[in-house]
Amino acid sequence: QITLKESGPTNMKPTQTLTLTCSFSGFSLTTRGVGVGWVRQPPGKALEWLGLIYWNDDKRYSPSLKNRLTFTKDTFKGQVVLTMTNLDPLDTATYYCAHSPPENLYFDFWGQGTLVTVTS
Amino acid sequence: DIQMTQSPSSLSASVGDRVTITCRASQDINTWLAWYQQKPDKVPKSLIYDASTLQKGVPSRFSGSGSGTDFTLTISSLQPEDFATYFCQQYNSYPFSFGQGTKLEIK
Numbered sequence: 001q002i003t004l005k006e007s008g009p010t011n012m013k014p015t016q017t018l019t020l021t022c023s024f025s026g027f028s029l030t031t032r033g034v035g036v037g038w039v040r041q042p043p044g045k046a047l048e049w050l051g052l053i054y055w056n057d058d059k060r061y062s063p064s065l066k067n068r069l070t071f072t073k074d075t076f077k078g079q080v081v082l083t084m085t086n087l088d089p090l091d092t093a094t095y096y097c098a099h100s101p102p103e104n105l106y107f108d109f110w111g112q113g114t115l116v117t118v119t120s
Numbered sequence: 121d122i123q124m125t126q127s128p129s130s131l132s133a134s135v136g137d138r139v140t141i142t143c144r145a146s147q148d149i150n151t152w153l154a155w156y157q158q159k160p161d162k163v164p165k166s167l168i169y170d171a172s173t174l175q176k177g178v179p180s181r182f183s184g185s186g187s188g189t190d191f192t193l194t195i196s197s198l199q200p201e202d203f204a205t206y207f208c209q210q211y212n213s214y215p216f217s218f219g220q221g222t223k224l225e226i227k
Contacts, residue, residue, distance in 0.1 A: 065213055
């Protein structure tokens with residue numbers, strides 16, 4: 001059974017750096033073709049694709065956030081970490097991590113999400 | 121970047137109705153399209169991938185079709201638990217992108 005869970009701070013200030021951890025089980029990020037992605041959703045708004053990190057450490061980022069986003073993985077711990085620099089109130093959103101199945105690129109399993117509020 | 125446009129943005133329907141939601145891509149995405157359902161304050165749930173393949177466990181009243189730039193999600197007979205917001209997503213080329221969502225409400 002695949003599960004994912006996001007953890008990290010809920011309240012941040014502008015210009016700070018956000019670090020979110022996605023802890024997962026039921027799959028390995030060493031399996032060929034598997035990925036873990038990040039999606040965010042501002043309150044009442046649509047989903048926004050942030051990027052993916054793959055089993056082979058290939059990383060893809062949203063161009064609109066590329067200079068501020070970094071993904072890393074720890075396959076032994078079963079974790080993926082998102083780091084986002086220079087936060088702005090517009091980054092207030094629920095952040096989800098999700099599993100991308102082998103050799104496919106959509107998200108079949110999602111974490112519960114974590115709401116991050118950026119305010120001065 | 122590929123833009124995904126859903127229509128309508130909102131829709132009112134009754135239990136038992138047949139409902140169709142459309143998703144249009146700004147360029148050809150083959151069949152690299154997924155549909156998700158999201159209920160209020162809940163996590164998105166995968167319904168369909170590769171435009172027409174039903175995710176395991178999803179009721180057969182849901183179906184997807186299309187290729188290229190035009191896609192549809194159809195619910196053959198609405199059930200009370202189907203009232204939610206639906207999002208399409210393309211994964212043909214980076215950056216992957218979502219539609220703005222279609223909110224399906226009870227009439």
